[in-house]
Amino acid sequence: MIQVSSHNKEFFESDTWNSIKKSLQEEYGMATYKNWFVNLDLVEVGTSEVMLSAPTKFIKEWVVNNYAKRIKELFQKEIPAIKSLDIIVKKGKQNTTDQIIIAGGVDVTGQNIDLFNYSEQNNVSLGSPLDRRFTFENFVVADSNKLAYSAAMSVANTDNSIAGLNPFFIYGGVGLGKTHLLHAIALKIKENNPSTNVVYLSAERFMYQFINALRNKDIISFKEFFRSIDVLLLDDIQFVCGKSSTQEEFLHTLNALTDLNKKVIVSGNKSPSDMEGMNESIRSRLGWGLVVDIGSPCFQLRRGILASKVSQMKNIEVPDEVLDFVATKITSNTRELEGALNKVVASSSLMNEEISLDGTKKILSDLLRANEKAITILDIQKIVADYFDIKVADMSSAQRSRRIARPRQVAMYMAKNLTPRSLAEIGRKFGGKDHTTVMHAVKRVDELINSDNEFKNDIECLNRMLGQ
């Protein structure tokens, strides 16, 4: 945390804003940054609120609906006292402000939407509000997050914390859905039993509240508050690693709550054993409970997440081929994936055009260039195997059954068309097959494309998945 003295306040503020802009650029990518953030200016920083200005009403609304929450979090990281973020329009008469915590925004089609419905805040809470969109229903499940999802469901749905499930620790990289799952658990517990005292907050906020309590000589109320809750969800514990007094206090809270059989759910970017600077007692206490990880999303999951996000937008339809395309192309992280979708929806709506594949390619061209990498034979084998539901290893096997042989021929055909490899090189990558086998496969697939429409559709779909 940074202490600000008044003489360097202005310098500190513009420096803070610059570093937040830099984080936004890193998190969402250059294209999104240029669209939405580059022209946002800092107007002022008060004791508990920040005011930014946007050049147009449209940009303001888009930022309020899609990014304000994150921008506020980034400010809070630097200046924990910040409670609200207002965005005004710089020029013209539309000088309205939006309080993001309670604001219903306006979507790209001009309708009111209820993105920040935080009506159910804890009254006297040191915790943070919950985002009602982050439910289990809106969470898309695939192999990489299945375990975390089902464990989270059990934690949410069991009355008393079962030994072995408590504390519950979820870890994984940026944008993989940890915060989403924590919110989903909190919302489900509240739904099952509205009187449960559930408190969600980031570890940074915990630290801020703790330091505040120390400063105000009110540590007793702080302890009472955290000892009296039924369920504690602490997000991003890595941010307090190395901060020994905060970790001490968290350890006492953790022990007090788990001794009383209250649920404690924690997230972090690494497993407790790999997390540097973690208090040893916390590490071992977390190890008594359930520790699960979330892995990187596969194509199906990225596709599913996009579909889920579209279904939460009102009156917006996005063709399947566009979703296929975006999910194939943007593989870096889920936030960038969402950013790309938002950009397509916003730009099409601005230009008053239907969302199309060609339009999408144009809108995302900058972003795609950044994500682009040459297709390899292994990429093709993976995508084709996944599509026809066979194992990647089957691509190199000698099995001749049609179920396996046909997808293998398709993959050979695509390797010939989409990579610069020779027939012999391709043969080698398919378990050491002869170049004539590859030649035969290419010929056979060509014939089938011309004679079988369903097959032709499969190939077109695969081409799209491979970004062609």
Ligand code: ADP
């Ligand atoms: P993390 O906390 O792990 O960095 P978040 O929970 O903030 O990630 O997820 C980033 C965004 O991606 C959120 O909008 C979230 O709803 C979305 N997201 C991530 N995983 C999934 C999923 N499996 N299903 C639906 N949305 C997801």
Ligand code: MG
């Ligand atoms: Mg998170």
